[in-house]
Structure formats: structure tokens, C-alpha cells
Amino acid sequence: MTSEQPPDQAAAPADEAAVAGRERLSEQVARTGMFGTETTGDTSGYGGLMIRRPPALSSPRPYGSYFDDLADELGTSLEQAGLAFGDAIERVVADRGELTFHVRREHLTTVAGRLRDDPALAFELCTGVSGVHYPADSGRELHAVYHLVSLTRNRRLRLEVSVPDSDPHVPTMVRVYPTCDWHERETWDFFGLIFDGHPALTRIEMPDDWKGHPQRKDYPLGGIPVEYRGATVPPPDERRAYE
Amino acid sequence: MGLEEKLPSGILLTTVEKVAGYARKSSVWPATFGLACCAMELISTGGPRHDLARFGMERASNTPRQADLMIVAGRVSQKMAPVLRQIYDQMAEPKWVISMGVCASSGGMFNNYAIVQGVDHIVPVDIYLPGCPPRPEMLLDSILKLHDKIQNMKLGVHREHQIEELERARLRRLPLVAGLGGQPGGSGQEVAR
């Protein structure tokens, strides 16, 4: 749940539920219907289902295990760099034993630099960039996810940056973690995320003249129907899906 | 050679066919096009347990110019397809192709934007070998079938007659699913090699 306080602390729990319900209904619709595609006649009525996207979580303190220390150390380190923790990091999520900092893109390289250089943090290894496309999350469709490992302190951390489709620019991490070179190329190739300042942002997996960014949700899987023993099976993205 | 083209149909031509077939099938040099998982089974087939050297085929010709058989082992991506065709073109006649594994034969489990749905879109295939990946014994079986095919390959006039017959048969063939393949003879693009 989001850390929003109900207007009246002494109100009955029903009001909190009502507030949460209103919040939920105001979120955007992520998916409609139960069966994914609409190719066959669906008389079940489940086609009218509207599944809304989950609200943006933010974990309250204490986060647990080493996460609190880590957040505090990062806060101190950022202050030394002249940046407030809350300015650089919009949300912190501690979930399933992992810590995620949602970083604002303009401060990404500063945060990463502090994480790498500050001896109290010492995140020497970055294991790469991963892109995720949330078309339902308008204004924040493309996410770039970085996973960092501290070998000296045996810790893991995730940094996540969200950018809109209309302006898919993220500053490059190559100056801080050179290993992100090929990973950023791959993320550009598959999602269209443009990493500003990357020395050579070109296609790496797809052929050089390919059009489109294949792993985006609006790019079709691209299969063909298969003829087998007298029947035709549609490709995986056009079949009835039970979701 | 050219000799077989000049011989008239008859016992002389069939003897030449037998001799040429025997010579060709005993001296196949594969240009192994090992791409993915099937390549591991291909290498295992060349290993000590399933021994490809029993056919003299363990000497894989890394240059396509000297190769006879292209074993396409693994999934062919869109980026790799032109390379595949170029290697195939560089091989000298007579040449054969085994598409090893389901990914090479039909795209396999990867029915998507990145994989060519069967290398027969790019090169003509002689033997399709299913499996994911096919066991080395299956690959040996397919090689034996290919050897049969090579042994019985017709030359010269016989070959021309065979091609005509095959074409006529294909044009007469009905499609599996009514409505697919518009021509009365089914998919008329199939032509005998």
C-alpha cells in the first residue's frame, strides 16, 4: 500500500478501505478481459474484466537486513556530493529480500558514482542493464534496471530509472561502469531506450538494418501459423491465452 | 566430369551411376555449420563413442569450397541467414544439406521474429532430421539415409527424366488442408532439385 495517510486518523477502517478503493480505481487500466486475445468468440463475460495496474509501491522504514544501513550510507554520501537523498531517489522498494532504489534519471550517474566510489558502499560490480516496457504506465513506460553487487560487503542492490516513451533518454553508465557498454546497446536494440553519451549506441543482437525494437510490448512476437496434420495452429501471440 | 552427360541411357550409365554414387557417398566431407545446441550433439557424434570417422566424415572441411555436405545444426537467426546462404553458395556441386534438429527444419519451438522458420526457406534440404536436439544415433541414421540417397542419385539423361517425373508428381499433389495452396496441384512452387 502507498504510504498515504487517511485524512482523519480516528476514522473507522471503512474510510481507509474507501480511500484505497478510490485510489485503485483511479489507476490506469493495464489489461482488459481474461483471455488475452480476442480471436475467438468469448461468451463467458470475462471479456469485460478490467485489470488495473498495481499502484507504485514505496516501502516504509525499516526496510530490514542491511537495507537501512545502505540507504543511510547512500544518503550521507549523496549529501557530500551536494545532493539530497529524496531528490535523487524518488522511491525505495524493499520486497522479497531485495532493495530497489528508483532513481531520477538526471541524477543516475551521480548516484552510481557514489555507490561505486564511497568505501562504505563499495559497489564495484555492475551486472548490467535490463529494460522493461510498461505500456500501461503512461509517462513512465520504459524502465532501465541496473543490478549492482558489492564484493567487499557482499551486498546486492537494484537501481531503476523510469522514462517516458516520448522522451526515452537515460544518461549512460559507461563512464561509471564500463561493463554496461554492451548491455546498453542491447537495451537500445530491444527497447529503444537511448543512452546519452554512450560511445557507440548501435544494434547488437538484431541485424543492423532492423526496424523496430523487438522486446517492446507493442512489437508482435512475429510467428507464423503452423500447419500440422490438416489443421492450422496460430502463432503463440495470437492464440487464446488464459491469463 | 561431363562424361555422364554424354552417355546414353542404359547399362553403361547405370554402372557409372553406381560407381560414382559409391565414390561420392564414401568420401563425404561435412562443412559443419554448427550453430547452437545441435552443434553439441554434432560434436559428440564426432567423438569417440558415436564415431563419425567410420564414414571418413570426421574431417570436417572448414572451408566450404572443399565440402560436400552442409549439416545445418541449430537455429538460424535472421542475422545468420545471409551467411548461411553465402556458405552454401560457396560449396561446389554436388552438395547436400541435412537440416539437423527441429529449429533448422521448421523453426522448432521458436516461432518468432528472430528465427528463420526452416532453412529450406534459404537452401534446398535433402534430409530433415527432427529432434531437440537429435541424438547422435539419430544423426548417424540420417547420414546413412543420405548415403543411400547419394548412392542412388541418377546422372545425365536418367536425372533429367527423374526431374520431369518429380515435377509432374508435385504438380498433381493435393494440399493437406483444403483451401491452403490455391493452385489445383497444391503449392506449385515446389520444384525438384
Next chain:
Amino acid sequence: MTSRTEPETEGRVYNVGGQDWDEVVAAADEAGDRPGDERLIVNMGPQHPSTHGVLRLVLTLDAETVTELRPVIGYLHTGIEKNMEFRTWTQGVTFCTRMDYLSPLFNETAFCLATEQLLGITDRIPERATVIRVLMMELNRISSHLMAIATFGLELGATTVLLNGLREREKVLDLFELITGLRMNHAYIRPGGVSQDLPSGAIERIREFVGLMPALLGDMRKLLDANPVYLARTKNIAYLDLAGCMTLGVTGPVLRSTGLPWDLRKSQPYCGYETYEFDVPVQDTCDAYGRYLVRMDEMDQSLRIIAQCADRLAGHRQADNRVMVADAKIGWPAQLALGPDGLGNSPDHIKHIMGQSMEALIHHFKLVTEGFRVPAGQVYAAIESPRGELGCHAVSDGGTRPYRIHFRDPSFTNLQALPAMCEGGMVADVIAAVASTDPVMGGVDR
């Protein structure tokens, strides 16, 4: 020494009057015009016997020295990650297992650990399933390293090593076939456990294998460890020190050959690795020979772990031999006997769901059509594959299919380090460098 260019001869003509060769070359250099200073751009194309798969290397050569090396990848890109978004979580295992095809069980484990972490059932996986996972992973580590060393030998021209390695590897593949049914691409490790228990007689076969292998590995060492040709081709070749590894994100045997004993099985244990006794082999020479030694030692350590796993499995009582999580809404029914024709449906299971238990029928129906639902969230599960840190970043939106799966493959990152290892060296060392990094192009391109 004088020089002049005559139109009839090719290039410059140098008159040599009895000096040392060094002086001649020095003077020619000074003359400023070095006709031999040509850069040759060579393409070691995707189809090449020695590039470990479909890797294209564009080399800029200055005589024998590599001045620039650019790896071009993507020739095996299969769209596995996108394909997994259209399959259920259990079916995803069959896709991810074909990524890094030399270590399929590691891919499966990374994906299953991520799925289980998302589901929150990590501590409810039966112990027997966990031990079997460790056993299969270590067997896979041995078969992967054997293939790495075998192809390393092949590429350097030592075909005996290839045949030895393949012969040993066949023993491991026999064990795989006995336990999972397939030699490769098993889809054996599934979210919740493993798909079936070990068949009877498997423990004896495993122990037999563990007894045989040290002598066979010793034979391979006798061939290579002190072989002067091998040493000449791998000592001080493909140097990449710790700073280089950290900057380029390199993990695995390459990192351990620099002197840092970083192994996820010890540092961030998963699947109960903290309960096994084994060492992490480390060398500090940072070269191809060091990596070879690390791999050979890792195989010895894997044999130790396998012996411990076999002991534990043999010691399990009948009561605790579940191999799939107890939650019937997640666990695909394991322990299914084969049908009478050796394939497909188990008559006992059908009798159970059709005649005996309504819940079992419903669970079966829901699992087969929809699959289980995984709560929304994201997770990054990392394991130590034979090539380095294999990570699975799994994002779920609460549905029955993954929203986004990304695999952080070690070969992808290790290949980035190739220019750092090869530039400035000789062309022949490029082959040794690639082989010592042991990339598997299926993992690189996914």
C-alpha cells in the same frame, strides 16, 4: 644507407652497405615511410571452426599483431526472452534451458529460483529437490568444463584432448539421460522442485562415476599441465587482471584466475550450498593457463560435491522423498509413471484425478491451462554457472505468464572483455583468448 624510389621497382629501394639489420630497420623507420605499415582488416566470420560458435571477430592486423578487435554478436539471437512472455512460468523452463546450451540445468535453476522467490516458496522447496538440483548442477558443471577444455584443445590443434574430453562428457550425459530422460536441454528443474525423482540405480551409477573420474581427469592433466606446447600457447596469453575484470564486469573462472576467490556458491549461497564442503579454486596468473587450471580444479571440487549429494540422497527416508513443493496449486504433479507405451499420460494419475479427487482434477486443469499465478513484483536471482554469474531478472504483473524475463548471461559480459585481452597480442593468441573465456553463443545472444 640511401634510399630512392625508382618507377620500375616496387616501393622504396634501400641500399644496404654492411650494417647490422637493426640499424637498417631503424634507419628505415626514421625515413618516415614504412611501406610495411599496412593495416589489414580480417574478418573471422560467424562460420569459423575456432570461434566457439557463431561469433564474428573483426580484427585489424598490423603484421601478426592485433591492433583492434571488434566482436560482432547477434548471429544466434532467438528472442527467447520475448517468447517466454507468451508461455506460462512452467513452460518458460523449456525455453530458457536452450539459452546457454552447454549448461542447461543452470539456466533452469536460475529461472526457477527467481520464480520461487517471486512466489515466496523458497523455503518450502523439499530438501530432496534441492539436493537433486545441486547434484545436477555440479554434473553439468563438469560436462561444461570438459567441453570447454576439449574444444580449447581442438582449437589449439590438440585433437587428443578433444576426444578425451568428449569421452568423459559422454559419461555425464549418460547420467543425465538416466535421471532426466534427455542428454541435453532437459527441462528437468521446474518451479517448485524437479520434475521427477531419481530412478532406482541412479545413486550407484553416480557413485561409480565419481569413482572413475579422478583417474580420467588425471589423464587429461598428464596431457596438458606440463605440456611445453600447451604452456607456450597459454602462459601469459590473454592477460586480464582484477581491475580489468571488475571494470568489465567479468565473473567466473576468468575472475578467479586473477586471484579473487569470488564464487556465488560461497559468498551468496543458494540451494543449500553453504552445507556442502568444497573449496573455491583460485589462481593468480590472470592468463589462459590460469583459467585452465581453475577449470580443472573446479571439476575436482564438483566431484566432491556430487559425492556428498549422493550420500544425502541415499540417506533420505521414504517419508521425505517429495521432489515437488507440497502446494498443489503450484507443484506440477511429479512422480508420474510413464504410460504403457513409454510416453505420455500415467494411467494412475488419470485414475486419481478422474475418479478419486475432485481437487486434484481442478488443480490439474488449472495448472495445465493457466499455470499458477505469481504475485506482482520483480526479482533478480543469481547463480554461479560454469562461466560466471548467471542472473535472472524476472518481472511479474500478477498473471500466469512472466511479464518480462531478462537473463544476465555471463558469456555476454565476458565477451566484452575480449578486446582488452587480445589487442596488442598476436593473431594466434586470439583463438586461445576466446577459448579461455569459454563463451557459449546461445547465452550471449539469447
